Amino acid sequence: MKWFLYILVLLLPVNxxxxxxxxxxxxxxxxxxxxxxxxxxxxxELDELGLVDxxxxxxxxxxxxxxxxxxxxxxxQSGPDELRIWLWQIxxxxxxxxxYAKYIGDDEQVKALVAMIRLHATFxxxxxxxxxxxxxxxxxxxxxxxxxxYLAEKxxxxxxKGAKAQISRAN
Numbered sequence: 001m002k003w004f005l006y007i008l009v010l011l012l013p014v015n016x017x018x019x020x021x022x023x024x025x026x027x028x029x030x031x032x033x034x035x036x037x038x039x040x041x042x043x044x045e046l047d048e049l050g051l052v053d054x055x056x057x058x059x060x061x062x063x064x065x066x067x068x069x070x071x072x073x074x075x076x077q078s079g080p081d082e083l084r085i086w087l088w089q090i091x092x093x094x095x096x097x098x099x100y101a102k103y104i105g106d107d108e109q110v111k112a113l114v115a116m117i118r119l120h121a122t123f124x125x126x127x128x129x130x131x132x133x134x135x136x137x138x139x140x141x142x143x144x145x146x147x148x149x150y151l152a153e154k155x156x157x158x159x160x161k162g163a164k165a166q167i168s169r170a171n
Contacts, residue, residue, distance in 0.1 A: 032067045035060035036089050042096045048110050048159040052152045054101055055113055055144075058120050061093050062141040065124055069134045091128065097121035107158075113151040120144040 039057055046054060068090060101117040103110050120141055127137035 028063065028067045029071065031060075032064045035064060036086075041092055042100045044100070045102070046100055048103075048105075048107070048155050051101065051103065051110060051113055051117070052155050054097060055117050055148050055152050057093070057097075058117065058141065058148070059145050061090070061097070061120075061124065062138070062145065064090055064093070065127065065137070065141075066134075069127075087128075091125075094121050094124045094128070098125070107155075109151050109154050109158075113148055113155060116144040116148045116151070 039060060042050075042054055042057075068087070097117055098121045101114050101121065103114045105111075123132065123137045123140040126132045127134055
């Protein structure tokens with residue numbers, strides 16, 4: 001009987017971890033769906049601050065693609081057609097990054113930020129087209145997120161008309 005209690009005590013933390021994993025997975029799905037609702041597609045030309053906003057959306061798009069990679073079924077809980085709609089939402093956002101991440105000015109920092117946005121979008125599209133693995137895409141996404149922050153803060157400081165540089169997370 002004593003050994004049975006030991007096994008039960010050892011299995012209790014495993015059960016707790018499994019519950020936390022399910023909750024974490026549901027949180028990621030909720031964050032992904034919230035990102036799509038709160039951040040509409042970019043559909044027009046952008047100035048320097050608009051490009052910073054586009055860069056901020058990389059993190060939300062990365063989360064959306066991550067959930068797609070790990071749990072596609074979570075997107076289809078409302079019906080079988082919803083899964084196709086979510087994939088379309090991801091693709092439209094990638095394409096909007098490719099189309100609207102442009103800059104014709106002389107500011108090298110803005111040009112570098114645009115290059116990071118386009119690099120991320122190119123790798124995201126390659127991942128969804130099954131040309132590269134998710135791990136390769138994730139490395140580029142994390143690079144664009146972390147290294148773009150410095151550029152984004154400099155751009156906001158320069159073009160924000162006196163506003164304090166405040167870079168928020170887009171998801």
